[in-house]
Amino acid sequence: xxxxxQLVWFKRDLRLVDHxxxxxxxxxxxxxxxxxxxxxxxxxxxxxxxQWAFCRESLQDLQEAFADVGQPLIxxxxxxxxxxxxxxRQLGISALWSHEETGNAWTFARxxxxxxxxxxxxxxxxxxxxxxxVRRLQTRRGWARRWEERMGEAITPAPTGLTPLxxxxxxxxxxNDALALKADPCPYRQRGGRRLGLQxxxxxxxxxxxxxxxxxxxPNLAFKGCSxxxxxxxxxxxxxxxxxxxxxxFQGRGVSSxxxxxxxxxxxxxxxxxxxxxxxxxxxxxxxxxxxxDDARFAAWAEGQTGVPFVDACMRALRAxxxxxxxxxxxxxxxxxxxxxxxxxxxxxxxxxxFVDYEPGIHWSQCQMQSGSTSINTIRIYNPIKQxxxxxxxxxxxxxxxxxxxxxxxxHLHEPWSLLGAPRSMPIVxxxxxxxxxxxxxxxxxxxxxxxxxxxxxxxxHGSRRSGLPSTRRRRSSRLTTDxxxxxxxxxx
DNA sequence: AGTGCAGTTGACTTT
DNA sequence: TAAAGTCAACTGCAC
Numbered sequence: 001x002x003x004x005x006q007l008v009w010f011k012r013d014l015r016l017v018d019h020x021x022x023x024x025x026x027x028x029x030x031x032x033x034x035x036x037x038x039x040x041x042x043x044x045x046x047x048x049x050x051q052w053a054f055c056r057e058s059l060q061d062l063q064e065a066f067a068d069v070g071q072p073l074i075x076x077x078x079x080x081x082x083x084x085x086x087x088x089r090q091l092g093i094s095a096l097w098s099h100e101e102t103g104n105a106w107t108f109a110r111x112x113x114x115x116x117x118x119x120x121x122x123x124x125x126x127x128x129x130x131x132x133x134v135r136r137l138q139t140r141r142g143w144a145r146r147w148e149e150r151m152g153e154a155i156t157p158a159p160t161g162l163t164p165l166x167x168x169x170x171x172x173x174x175x176n177d178a179l180a181l182k183a184d185p186c187p188y189r190q191r192g193g194r195r196l197g198l199q200x201x202x203x204x205x206x207x208x209x210x211x212x213x214x215x216x217x218x219p220n221l222a223f224k225g226c227s228x229x230x231x232x233x234x235x236x237x238x239x240x241x242x243x244x245x246x247x248x249x250f251q252g253r254g255v256s257s258x259x260x261x262x263x264x265x266x267x268x269x270x271x272x273x274x275x276x277x278x279x280x281x282x283x284x285x286x287x288x289x290x291x292x293x294d295d296a297r298f299a300a301w302a303e304g305q306t307g308v309p310f311v312d313a314c315m316r317a318l319r320a321x322x323x324x325x326x327x328x329x330x331x332x333x334x335x336x337x338x339x340x341x342x343x344x345x346x347x348x349x350x351x352x353x354x355f356v357d358y359e360p361g362i363h364w365s366q367c368q369m370q371s372g373s374t375s376i377n378t379i380r381i382y383n384p385i386k387q388x389x390x391x392x393x394x395x396x397x398x399x400x401x402x403x404x405x406x407x408x409x410x411x412h413l414h415e416p417w418s419l420l421g422a423p424r425s426m427p428i429v430x431x432x433x434x435x436x437x438x439x440x441x442x443x444x445x446x447x448x449x450x451x452x453x454x455x456x457x458x459x460x461x462h463g464s465r466r467s468g469l470p471s472t473r474r475r476r477s478s479r480l481t482t483d484x485x486x487x488x489x490x491x492x493x
Numbered sequence: 494a495g496t497g498c499a500g501t502t503g504a505c506t507t508t
Numbered sequence: 509t510a511a512a513g514t515c516a517a518c519t520g521c522a523c
Contacts, residue, residue, distance in 0.1 A: 217509085330509060370509090379508080380510040387510095435511085443508055 003029035004094030005165075007087060010035045010073070013099045013130055013236035014058040015194050016065050016158035020128045021097035023156045029094065030163060032087065033066060035059060037077040042179045044106050046360070048353035049176050049184035050322045054192035056173050058235045061193030063170075071162035075171035077178075080110055081117045088121060091168070096125040099236075102133055102273045104360045105280075131240050132266035133273050133361070140465050147266055151244045189322040189356055190231055197232030201243060204229065205250055212254035218391040219314060222325035227258060230357035231323070233265070240265070269361030271462050279364045280345050283458050284375035286445050291343040300428050301336050302350045304401075307427035309414060310388035311335050313401035322356035327391070330370050331382040337371035338381045338438035339429050344371040372442050375455040376463050379442050381435050388414040 006025035010033060013019060025031050042052055059075070066073040076083045087093055096118055101107055118125040129135070132147035176183075190196070204227045208215075215225020232238045244262050247255050272278055282288045300306045304315035314332055318324040324332075329351070336347040348367035352358045365374075372379035392398060395413040398405060405416055412419040417426050445451065 327509060334510085378510080381508095382510060383512095439508060439511095446508090 005030055005032055005091055007032045007034055007084070007093045007096050009084075009096060009098040010062070011098060011101050011236075012103075012234060013239075014055070014062045014192075015237055015239065016062070016069070017194075018130075018155045018239035018242050019099075019158075020130075020156050021099055021126065022159060024126065024128070025095070025097040026159050026162070030165060031071070032074060032091065032093075032165060032168070033071065034074045034076065034083075034087065035062075036080050036083050037075065037174055037179070038080055038110070039077065039174075039179055040079065041106060041110070042181060044104065045349050046104055046352035046358065047181075049181035050186040050189055050356050051353075051358060052176065052179060052181055053186075054189065054231055054322075054356050055235055057192030058194070058237050059173055059192075061195055061237070065158070065194065066162075069158070069160055069162050071164045072168075072170040074168055075173055077171075077174055081113050084114065084117060085121075088123070093121075093123055096123055098125070098127055099130040100127045100133070100135060102131075102269050102361050105276055108276055130236070131269060132263070133269050135273065137270065137274055140461075140463070143267075143270070143465065144263070147263060151241050151262075153241065155239070155242050155245065184353075186320065186322045186356070188320050190228065192231070192235060192237065194232075194237040197229065197237040200228050200232065201238060201246060205247060205255075209247070209250060209254040209258060210252060213257050216257075216325055217327050219317060219325060219328050219397045220392060222328075223321065223323075226325055228323070230359075234357045234359045265359075265362060267464060268365040269359065271365045272361035274461065278368065279360065282373040283368055283462070284373055284451075284454055286448060286451055286454065287371075287373035287375065290441070290445065291337070291341050293343055293346050294340070297340045297428060298342055298346060298350075301332075301340055301342065301347065306335070306340075306429075307417075307425055308335070308384050308431060309398045309402050309405060309416065310384045310392065313392075313398045316401040317397070318351075318354050322354065327387070329366070330380070331384060331387055333367055333370035334380065334382040335384060338379075338442075339431060339434040341434070341438060341441075344368060344373065374458065374462075375446070375451070376459045379439070381439060383431065383435065385414050385431060 006029050008022050008025045008031055013021075014035075016022065022031065022033070041047065059073070063073045063075075076086075084093070084096070096114075101111065103111075115125060127135075129150065132143075132150050134143065134146065137143070190200075208225055208227070211221075211225050212227070215221035229238060229243060233240060233243065240262060244259055247259050247262075301311075301315070304312040304319070306312055311332065314324055314328040318328075318332070332351065333344070333347065336342045337344050344367045348364065351367070352360075352363055355363070368374050369377050370380065388395075388398065392414075395410055398413055405413060408416045408419060408424075416424050
C-alpha cells in the first residue's frame with residue numbers, strides 16, 4: 001500500500017540511530033526529514049547562544065549523516081505551525097512523526113498548537129517516547145519496571161539508501177546574529193554532534209568509567225572523569241537506550257553508578273511531564289513567594305563575585321565550560337536559595353542558560369529540590385567552605401578561577417577574610433549566619449499547620465517508589481490525619 | 494596496672 | 509547529592 005509523504009519532525013533527537021519515528025515513517029512511505037529553527041523558542045529566558053551553538057553543530061553533523069544516506073535534512077526557520085502548514089500546502093503531508101518531548105512551557109504550548117493544527121488538517125501525528133518518561137501517567141507504581149522495558153528495547157539501526165525527494169531546497173542554519181542571541185562566550189564548551197558524542201561515550205567506557213565514582217564530586221576531577229555525555233543526551237545526538245545498553249556491556253561500581261543516574265534522569269523529567277507548572281511554581285504551596293529578588297545579590301552570585309571563593313570559582317568555571325558537576329550545581333543553587341535567599345525561578349533561569357546540557361525536567365526539579373520547596377526531600381544546605389575543603393583541599397580549583405586570590409596562602413584560601421591584617425573584601429553574606437537563618441525560616445514553614453497534608457500529596461504524586469518512602473514520623477502523622485477513624489479518636493482524647 | 498580524662502570516631506538524630 | 513548536634517564507645521596518655 002502506497003502512502004503519501006511522511007514528515008519526520010526532528011526536535012531534541014538529532015541522530016539517525018535509534019530513531020523510531022524515522023524508522024516507522026520510512027516503513028510507510030517517502031520521508032521528509034525536517035528541523036524547524038524557532039526564533040521564538042530561542043528568545044525564551046532559559047535559552048542561550050551556547051545551547052544554540054551546540055544544537056547547530058549537532059544539526060550540521062545530522063546534515064552530514066543524512067547526506068550519506070541520500071536525502072538531505074531540510075531546515076526551515078519560523079513558527080512551527082507556519083512551517084508545517086507551508087509544507088502541507090506545497091508538498092502534501094500524510095502523517096507527522098516525532099519523539100515525545102518534555103520541554104519547557106513554551107514547547108508544551110507549541111506542541112498543543114501543532115496538535116490542534118494536525119487535528120484540523122486531518123493529519124495523524126505519531127509521537128513516540130525516547131526516554132523512560134510516561135505520558136499521561138496515572139500512578140508511579142511500576143514506573144521503574146517500565147523504564148527497564150523501554151531501555152531494553154532493540155536499538156533501531158540508522159536507515160540506509162533513502163529515496164531523495166526532489167525540488168526541495170535544504171535550507172540554511174541561521175547564525176547567532178540571525179537569531180538575535182546575546183553574545184555568550186563559552187571558551188571550553190563541548191562541541192555538538194553525534195560523532196563527538198560517540199567518541200565521548202567510547203572513551204568514557206574504555207578509560208574513565210573505572211574512576212567515575214572517585215571523580216564525580218570534585219571539580220578538579222569531574223571535567224575529565226565524569227561521562228560528559230549529558231549534552232549529547234539532551235540534544236539527542238546519543239539515545240539514552242544506546243548509552244545504557246553500551247554501558248551495561250561493562251561491569252563495576254562505576255558502570256552501575258553511572259547507569260543508575262540514567263534512571264534518575266527520567267525520574268526527574270517525569271515530574272515536569274506530570275506537572276508542567278513546576279517550572280515556575282513551588283511544589284509545596286506553603287513555599288510560594290517566601291523569597292525575594294535582590295538585584296545586587298543576584299548579580300554578585302551570577303557573575304561569580306560573592307566573595308566566597310569556592311562559590312565564585314564554580315560559577316566562573318560553569319560560565320567558561322557550559323558545564324559543571326552535579327555537586328557543584330547543587331551547591332550553587334543552595335547558596336543562592338539559602339544563603340542569599342533568592343527566588344529559585346530567577347536563579348534557575350540564569351543556570352539554565354549556562355548549561356549546554358539544559359534539560360528542563362531535570363533542571364527545574366533540581367532547582368526546587370536544592371531550594372527545599374519540594375517538601376518531600378530533607379533540605380540540604382551546602383557549606384561552601386566545607387565543600388571547598390572536602391573537594392578542593394589544596395585549593396587548585398580556586399586558584400585556577402580566582403586569580404585575585406593569588407597571594408593568599410593556602411590555609412586561608414577557602415575563607416580569605418580570615419586572613420588578619422590584610423584589607424581583604426568580606427563575602428556578601430556570612431555563610432554560617434545566613435545558613436542558620438535560612439534553616440530556621442524553612443523549618444518554621446515546615447512546622448506550620450497543614451504542611452504535612454500537602455507534603456504527603458506531593459510524595460504520593462512525585463515520590464520515587466523505590467527509595468522515597470515517607471519517613472516513619474511522617475507516615476505515622478499522616479495516618480493520624482488521613483484516617484478519619486483515628487482522627488476522631490485522637491480529637492476525643 | 495588500673496583509673497581518669499581529653500580527644501576522636503562513628504552511628505544516629507535533628508534541623 | 510547536607511550539616512550540625514548528640515551520645516556512646518573507644519583511644520592514647522599521664523599519673
